[in-house]
Structure formats: C-alpha cells, structure tokens
Amino acid sequence: MIIRTKQAEEIGYDAAKDLEYVEYNILYILLVLGLDNLNIDDFTIDELVLSIREQFPISQTNDFTSGAATLKSIHIDLVSNLRRLWHARQVIRTMQ
Amino acid sequence: MDKLLADSFLVKSYLTRKFSKYPTDYQATDFQTIIADATDARANYVNSLPLDKRAIAVSTDYYIHREALMHDTTPGWFEMQDMIYNHYLQMVISLIKPKNALLFSLENVSSSLSYLCDIQCDLTVFNTYLNKFYHDFWKSHPEYELNFNYNIIDIQELSLCTDISAEQKFDFIHFNGMVLSWENDLLDKLIELLAPGGVLYLMLTNDVMRLYGSEYFTSPVYWLHENLSNRNDVYNFHIPDSVGFNIIQKK
Helix, strand or coil: HHHHHHCCCCCCCCCHHHHHHHHHHHHHHHHHCCCCCHHHHHHHHHHHHHHHHHHHHCCCCCCCCCCCCHHHHHHHHHHHHHHHHHHHHHHHHHHC | CCHHHHHHHHHHHHHHHHHCCCCCCHHHHHHHHHHHHHHHHHHHHHHHHCCCCCHHCCCHHHHHHHHCCCCCCCCCCCHHHHHHHHHHHHHHHHHHHHCEEEECCCCHHHHHHHHHHCCCCEEEEEHHHHHHHHHHHHHCCCCCCCCCCEEECCCHHCCCCCCCCCCCCCCEEEEEEEHCCCCCCHHHHHHEEEEEEEEEEECCCCCCCCCCCHHHCCCCHHHHHHHHHHHCCCCEEEEEECCCCCEEECC
C-alpha cells in the first residue's frame, strides 16, 4: 500500500486521485449500460438516468424472487449511486 | 425538522449523557459552537457551488441534499447529529481503544479525534473531498485547537494491495455503508485489513430507514447486509437506529 504521511498543518487531499476513483465508478456504470464510449463528458446525467430507466424498468412487486424485483433493485442501485457519484464529481472538479 | 422529533432527540440526548460514563472528559456539547459553525460553513460553501440540482440529478437523495438540511436551527438538531455521528462511535472507540485506525474522513469522526489522539492512535484517512472540508471548515475554526499528523491513502490503492502484513492491519476502520452497497470487493478488502478482534464501524447502513420498508430487498444496502451475514470470519451487529450502523468485529 502506498501511504502518504501528512503533517498536522498540511491539507491531506489530492483532488486528482479522488476524481480518478469517482470517475472509475461512473465508467463502471457506463459499461453496465452498454455504453462503450468511455468518455464521461460525452454524456449528460439525463441520458444516463434515462438509459437506466429503459434497461432496468421499475414496477411494483412484493415478490422478492421475481424478475421485476431484480430489475427494480438494479435500477435503484444504479440510479442512487450514479447520482451520488455525479454529485461528487461536480464537487471535486471545483476543487482542482 | 419536525418539532416532536426534535424534542425526542433533546430528551434522548439528555438522558444518554446523564446515564453514560465516558473514559475521558468527552462532552460533545463543548464542541457545539465549532460543529455548528463548521457545518454551516460547509453547507454555505457546497450550496454556493454551480452544481446540477435538477430532480433527475439529485432526486430525493438524502446524501446529496445533506448540506441544505444542515442549516436547521431547531432545538434538538444538534443533539440529533450528536447521537447519529458521535455517541455510538465514541462508545465503540472507548471500548476497543484502537492503536491503528483507518477513517473514511476526519470530518465524520471529528468529535472523537481528541480521544483518538489522547490514546496515541495512528490515524490513516482515505483521500476524499471530505478531508478538504475538514481542513477548510473545522481546522480553520479559531476555537479548534487539535493538531496531529496522519496518513493518507487513496481508496483505489486498496484494490492493489495483496499479502497485507500484520503491521499494516488496523484495529479500527470507520467507513460509509452507502459506498459499500456498491462495492463488494471493497468490503472484502476492508475486512482483510482488519486485525483479529478489530472492528469495522459502518454508518449509513439502512438507506435512511428505507431498508425497513416492505420493499426492503430493493434498497442498495440490502446486498451489503446479505454479504455481511454470509461471512464466517466476522461477528456482525446491525443497529437499526437513525441512519443505521453496523459494528463488525473480525474473529
């Protein structure tokens, strides 16, 4: 493990490394959606959320084992994490 | 914040403090001004950024709207945050007295930092923008006096490390459960990094109570709990209070 030691007065933050990690996770979502153009700036959040809605549609279900439950679970997981990561990416980019 | 809920936190906080005995002179209320100023400054900063706040970009996600919610001045708000962020954490840290801790952010453990420094715990922190917030809004506060050295590690660095030696292991790890809902490999790695008897303290493990609804299995954190319950190398305790906590001890 590479560990950087910081003195008390130093700001221990590397925005480029943080952004690299966040974008890696967004790229993972792009791959799940079958978007093989690996440039995040080519997409808007609208396009990505709509793609998730199309590929993993939500419907009401109380059956844990149903396909609808699986699709809904994947939908919520992808959308909530995409929003969180997209938000983080915006915040980090203001710090660079 | 709902007044009845706020009042309940005033009572909870009062009784919890009255009936708890800490190993140090820890009293989060001493920190109240700093916490209030730092959270306000952070909220003002984030709310001033040119971020996409349309429904499709943020929806009702609590974690994205957190800064907007931080401005609440209802009596009981501070007590609620103290209970959520500090009380359980202080309890676990006091019980295990870690010597080598890995923290998701300094900001999330701010009220316990002085105790960790008192017991000479080595601190390693993940490289996230929350650390910049800690320096900009906590450490720069005129009444904040704590000074300590610490180590920084990039989260992506964990996936590269293999054959972790006993000296590299931690006896306390503090992490965000929502991040782990997404990354099973990272959960495996964090548990691998724990020394025997060490504790992984997860917060935000109930999807802001949505885990306990009728469609619990669609919550992103559901699979985190499934993965944890299927492991044989840890003891795992879920605390279904407020934002949800898991206290995971390596066998």
